[in-house]
Amino acid sequence: MKRFAQLFTELDQTTKTGEKVSALVRYFEEAHPDDQLWAVALLSHRRPKRTVSTALLAQWAAEQARIPIWLFEESYHVVGDLAETLALVLPSPTHSADQSLRDWIDFIRALEPLAIEEKKIRVQDAWMMLAGTERFLFNKLITGAFRVGVSQQLVVKALAHHFQLEPSYLAHRLMGHWSPDTTTLEQLVQTDDTHADRSKPYPFYLAYPLEQDPASLGDPADWQAERKWDGIRGQVIVRHRQLFVWSRGEELVTDKYPEYRVLIDLLPDGTVLDGEILPFKDEKPLGFQSLQQRIGRKNVTPKIRSEVPVVFMAYDVLEHEGVDWRARALWERRERLEKLCGIASSVLHLSPLVPFASWAVLAEERLRSRTFLSEGIMLKRKNSGYRDGRKRGDWWKWKIDPFTVDAVMVYAVRGHGRRANLYTDYTFAVWHQGQLLPFTKAYSGLTDDEIAEVDRWIKNHTVEKFGPVRSVKPELVFEIAFDGIQKSTRHKSGIALRFPRIHRWRKDKPAAEADVLETLNRLLEEK
Amino acid sequence: MFLDPWKPVKRALITHGHSDHAHAGHERYLCTDVAAPVIRHRLNLTDQVQTVAYGERLQINQVIFSFHPAGHIPGSAQVRVEHQGQVWVFTGDYKLEHDGLSTPFEPLRCHTLITESTFGLPVYQWQTQSDIFADINRWWRSNRSQGKTSVLAAYALGKAQRILVNVDHSLGPVWVHGAIDTVQRVLAAQGLRLPHTRLVTAQSTRTDWEGGLILCPPSALGSPWIKKFQPYSLAIASGWMSLRGTRRRRGADRGFALSDHADWCQLNEAVRASGASRVFVTHGYTEVFARWLQERGVEAYEARTQFDVEAET
Ligand SMILES: [Zn+2]
Ligand SMILES: [Zn+2]
Numbered sequence: 001m002k003r004f005a006q007l008f009t010e011l012d013q014t015t016k017t018g019e020k021v022s023a024l025v026r027y028f029e030e031a032h033p034d035d036q037l038w039a040v041a042l043l044s045h046r047r048p049k050r051t052v053s054t055a056l057l058a059q060w061a062a063e064q065a066r067i068p069i070w071l072f073e074e075s076y077h078v079v080g081d082l083a084e085t086l087a088l089v090l091p092s093p094t095h096s097a098d099q100s101l102r103d104w105i106d107f108i109r110a111l112e113p114l115a116i117e118e119k120k121i122r123v124q125d126a127w128m129m130l131a132g133t134e135r136f137l138f139n140k141l142i143t144g145a146f147r148v149g150v151s152q153q154l155v156v157k158a159l160a161h162h163f164q165l166e167p168s169y170l171a172h173r174l175m176g177h178w179s180p181d182t183t184t185l186e187q188l189v190q191t192d193d194t195h196a197d198r199s200k201p202y203p204f205y206l207a208y209p210l211e212q213d214p215a216s217l218g219d220p221a222d223w224q225a226e227r228k229w230d231g232i233r234g235q236v237i238v239r240h241r242q243l244f245v246w247s248r249g250e251e252l253v254t255d256k257y258p259e260y261r262v263l264i265d266l267l268p269d270g271t272v273l274d275g276e277i278l279p280f281k282d283e284k285p286l287g288f289q290s291l292q293q294r295i296g297r298k299n300v301t302p303k304i305r306s307e308v309p310v311v312f313m314a315y316d317v318l319e320h321e322g323v324d325w326r327a328r329a330l331w332e333r334r335e336r337l338e339k340l341c342g343i344a345s346s347v348l349h350l351s352p353l354v355p356f357a358s359w360a361v362l363a364e365e366r367l368r369s370r371t372f373l374s375e376g377i378m379l380k381r382k383n384s385g386y387r388d389g390r391k392r393g394d395w396w397k398w399k400i401d402p403f404t405v406d407a408v409m410v411y412a413v414r415g416h417g418r419r420a421n422l423y424t425d426y427t428f429a430v431w432h433q434g435q436l437l438p439f440t441k442a443y444s445g446l447t448d449d450e451i452a453e454v455d456r457w458i459k460n461h462t463v464e465k466f467g468p469v470r471s472v473k474p475e476l477v478f479e480i481a482f483d484g485i486q487k488s489t490r491h492k493s494g495i496a497l498r499f500p501r502i503h504r505w506r507k508d509k510p511a512a513e514a515d516v517l518e519t520l521n522r523l524l525e526e527k
Numbered sequence: 528m529f530l531d532p533w534k535p536v537k538r539a540l541i542t543h544g545h546s547d548h549a550h551a552g553h554e555r556y557l558c559t560d561v562a563a564p565v566i567r568h569r570l571n572l573t574d575q576v577q578t579v580a581y582g583e584r585l586q587i588n589q590v591i592f593s594f595h596p597a598g599h600i601p602g603s604a605q606v607r608v609e610h611q612g613q614v615w616v617f618t619g620d621y622k623l624e625h626d627g628l629s630t631p632f633e634p635l636r637c638h639t640l641i642t643e644s645t646f647g648l649p650v651y652q653w654q655t656q657s658d659i660f661a662d663i664n665r666w667w668r669s670n671r672s673q674g675k676t677s678v679l680a681a682y683a684l685g686k687a688q689r690i691l692v693n694v695d696h697s698l699g700p701v702w703v704h705g706a707i708d709t710v711q712r713v714l715a716a717q718g719l720r721l722p723h724t725r726l727v728t729a730q731s732t733r734t735d736w737e738g739g740l741i742l743c744p745p746s747a748l749g750s751p752w753i754k755k756f757q758p759y760s761l762a763i764a765s766g767w768m769s770l771r772g773t774r775r776r777r778g779a780d781r782g783f784a785l786s787d788h789a790d791w792c793q794l795n796e797a798v799r800a801s802g803a804s805r806v807f808v809t810h811g812y813t814e815v816f817a818r819w820l821q822e823r824g825v826e827a828y829e830a831r832t833q834f835d836v837e838a839e840t
Contacts, residue, residue, distance in 0.1 A: 012771075013780055067649050068822065074815050075650045080772055088650035088769070136771075421773060448776070449749075 270322030542619030562602030600685030
């Protein structure tokens with residue numbers, strides 16, 4: 001466990017991807033193979049099943065620390081992380097242990113059939129053997145909440161370096177169903193060329209935000225415009241009568257979207273399409289939030305499928321008849337794409353073009369984005385090839401400006417985790433019939449310095465405290481940006497905002513000059 | 528007669544020179560002789576400051592005042608007040624562990640104790656000073672071997688000098704930011720002996736501090752000043768660093784939970800050792816710590832302070 005704790009600390013202490021990868025590479029060179037396999041499993045989100053409830057753990061730790069449970073809970077609120085709170089309140093260990101990561105996972109799994117009293121004795125004993133990061137990690141494992149700030153891509157990169165293998169091949173090997181109980185690390189990464197090649201995606205080409213005047217792009221006739229859809233970028237691959245669906249970030253998500261199975265029959269062998277995995281119902285997109293609900297589910301049940309069905313909104317063809325088409329011009333690929341998507345299907349949609357004769361016309365179209373439930377306009381140069389990564393010049397995203405409203409801060413709540421000691425979550429109000437009516441919460445958007453300043457202000461201008469919430473003097477005005485607005489019966493204000501965030505602190509504006517509810521209601525009507 | 532007041536008063540008793548305790552604008556100041564130079568310097572005072580030695584008794588009307596070591600920073604004091612046989616002790620900021628720099632905390636018996644509670648939660652339990660300095664030295668050594676400069680942020684008054692006297696000077700030279708240098712000049716002038724440091728100036732260059740340790744105040748974090756040390760590893764020394772969330776939020780590479788305040792165990796120990804039957808809790812987790820004491824049979828109250836700022840100074 002010590003070596004794994006060291007890896008965790010190293011990953012935790014740096015934000016530089018290069019340093020993360022070298023920490024992983026060193027780990028794979030030094031750790032015991034049994035542990036390595038479990039480390040890979042944990043880093044690719046395979047956790048041991050939870051065998052003790054968190055409520056019991058809190059109770060046992062409080063008992064061992066000789067503190068009442070309310071004090072444990074107060075502490076938890078400040079720390080914002082259960083595993084960390086458990087680790088910190090407990091007294092120092094009385095003896096030391098040399099168990100490996102694997103041993104501790106076996107230990108946790110062996111608890112399952114035991115009676116509660118027996119579990120308690122073992123867990124409390126384990127706590128007295130572990131200190132610092134090891135104790136914290138043990139708690140993360142036993143609470144089933146192990147996470148570390150390293151993406152799958154970096155794990156793949158490090159393993160690829162360690163085993164001298166292709167990253168995209170390894171990415172694929174780590175997906176799907178495997179368990180550390182039934183395989184070894186060697187077996188897991190063992191070469192199986194034909195299979196790997198079959199599933200291999202192309203790197204995605206990404207667009208830059210358009211900040212300049214579109215007229216600077218030259219002749220409108222050189223450009224193709226589409227709506228910018230708000231789903232997840234994806235690649236659909238049909239090769240050897242097999243379907244693979246990749247999402248951006250090299251994640252194989254074929255099993256998550258069973259709707260796409262029909263694509264095997266719709267698309268000829270040797271086809272790779274770039275597009276958007278888009279939640280879509282009753283002939284219109286559902287919005288990203290509903291897709292997030294679906295992604296959050298472990299199992300794709302028929303219920304969630306009928307609530308949030310997805311289509312594939314095709315943007316481009318990257319491979320046709322087994323040949324890489326990326327170097328061909330966009331207009332040529334588009335012609336081919338239109339043919340491939342010509343078959344009527346409820347799942348495969350062709351991303352429609354937005355015709356425009358001048359930039360002024362396109363600017364008008366952009367303003368209509370919200371009626372299409374899209375985020376703006378995509379601009380692609382007609383004679384460009386499909387490049388990789390984020391290379392400037394051929395693809396631009398021209399997003400719509402968010403809505404904004406000036407609102408008064410009325411409540412504040414302490415943050416969790418990263419911001420355990422600061423008031424970071426605020427509730428805002430607008431004027432309605434001479435009173436301030438709370439209508440939304442909003443997070444982020446402020447710099448760390450501003451957060452600290454607001455925090456100090458809150459602590460000195462508290463009107464009342466109720467538990468973790470403080471009501472504050474209604475003085476500070478913030479500009480709140482949001483992407484959409486809906487009627488809501490759950491809120492007293494009658495409205496709900498989509499993705500509200502703090503745009504800026506209006507130090508120049510007194511509370512009396514904040515917006516009124518009618519302004520928001522008008523936005524609702526405009527829709 | 529007021530203790531660490533922030534609104535202007537006629538006569539202020541000041542426990543130590545940290546800015547949340549020593550405010551400007553009072554008519555007269557009373558503090559220990561060791562704390563006085565910094566307080567004079569920071570608040571621009573001259574003869575308004577009256578000083579006493581630790582333990583010296585001062586009678587004003589029927590009340591006897593005395594200042595006793597709090598172990599927080601050099602010159603920091605608890606204030607003992609005795610009136611008609613009743614003893615009150617106001618701890619100010621304090622810690623029980625000896626830091627090798629400040630006069631160690633003196634336990635005082637009293638009827639009523641007013642204690643701070645900056646770290647009044649059971650999640651705050653400090654490692655021993657020697658363990659923390661072993662970590663700091665290890666970090667410095669590892670940076671040195673990677674060709675990085677070690678930049679350590681710590682409060683200019685107290686924390687920086689505590690680091691200075693405890694860190695392993697065989698590892699390399701120690702350089703300081705101007706704000707720390709200023710404090711240390713005042714301390715040196717009053718006769719406090721500190722290990723040798725060098726001041727980072729506009730003229731100093733990379734080769735000067737190669738392999739060295741740079742001490743700077745937390746306010747230097749994120750300023751352009753710090754960029755000149757590239758490549759560097761940045762660490763912060765503060766009790767708040769014991770929480771992972773705070774460590775990450777501050778954007779430092781490392782956080783060392785080195786505090787000049789009492790941790791959970793020390794707060795409880797201080798309350799117990801005072802023998803006080805009544806306790807007022809200020810500065811920090813007042814509500815929680817008071818309730819905890821009440822449940823343990825101590826008559827405890829949350830004392831209202833004008834500021835509820837969670838700064839560790
Ligand atoms: Zn202080
Ligand atoms: Zn203080």
